[in-house]
Amino acid sequence: MSTAPLRVAVAGASGRMGRMLIEAVQAADDCVLAGALDIPGSPALGHDATAWLGQTSGVVITADLDQGLSGAEVLIDFTRPEGTLAHLAACRRLGVKLVIGTTGFTEAHKAEIAAAAQHTAVVMAPNMSVGVNVVLRLLDMAARALNQGYDIEVIEAHHRHKVDAPSGTALAMGEVVAAALGRDLKDCAVYGREGHTGARDPSTIGFATVRGGDIVGDHTVLFAGIGERIEISHKASSRVGYAQGSLRAARFLRGHASGLFGMTEVLGL
Structure with a gap:
């Protein structure tokens, strides 16, 4: 298995959960922030993804999926179903793996995710804690x-x-x-x-x-x-548990080229 840092992109980078994920990636010795996505029109676009931490990562928040995912191995997504499905299509096309913490999917959405997981590895769970x-x-x-x-x-x-x-x-x-x-x-x-x-x-x-x-x-x-x-x-009491569980899921995906997994597999339960 590769010993190079895991290259992680984060969706919803300026939101509460997105910022928690970015902070967790920055604090992890085995991960590096490789991309940051947000919605078109977000005031955070064009800013360094870690500026709010008083740090400089060199990763600019973007709404361009190809740009935001170009250097990433895995995307962590806690957004909305419509956004996650758009990210899913881009991840499938670009060969990026995906951790989905988004909820509110319909059965048709879940079928779409399962189909994409035949081409790239996905962890999806209603709660990453x-x-x-x-x-x-x-x-x-x-x-x-x-x-x-x-x-x-x-x-x-x-x-x-x-x-x-x-x-x-x-x-x-x-x-x-x-x-x-x-x-x-x-x-x-x-x-x-x-x-x-x-x-x-x-x-x-x-x-x-x-x-x-x-x-x-x-x-x-x-x-x-x-x-x-x-x-x-x-x-x-905070979103830290969700962020740490998401990083465990991202690390798990490094060993899988495709397939749909849950936290049961990630945690060996």
Whole structure:
């Protein structure tokens, strides 16, 4: 395996997550910032990607995909579905690998990503946090053991700017629990309750969504039985965990020419 620094490009370079990723790349001994992308019209275009850190990287933020990806081995993308799909097409054409932390994809979008992954390696996960992915494994174990007599609810909270609900992480948690119970989440999920709903159907998995302030991301799965409750939670106080998990995914891709992977493969779970 190459010992040269991994050449990483970052999409959404002037956003909250983009800046966290750039800072993580700059701090990593085995990675180097090789490109920085942002949307056309962004006031950050033309500026050095690390100027906000008081540093000079020599990497200029650009909306030109060919320019931004020309020196990169892998792109890390936490943007919007439409932007990620445009980046995906460019990565496929240029032979750049891709770490996707974007959420809110439709089934058709996911099929498009899977098709592109036959030509370049992709890691896609609803949450890049190592802790969250450990929680997903714990949920599988809990759901198998608590498969009778427990009502299951997924509660998530995020900042006021998040545009999709429930979060991709919440949906992933619901999917893990449903699969462990032999159910299909599409058939048993309840996404809202209002008015006279009647008694709770014990076969359902409920979702509750909170949006407000600057909440980075809180997720809890509640198993409510008679006389006891089990709660499995993950609370993020910053985006550092997402950035570090993304770098682990980027390093993992160095050993793969093509294929679609999740954090389960990255972390060896």
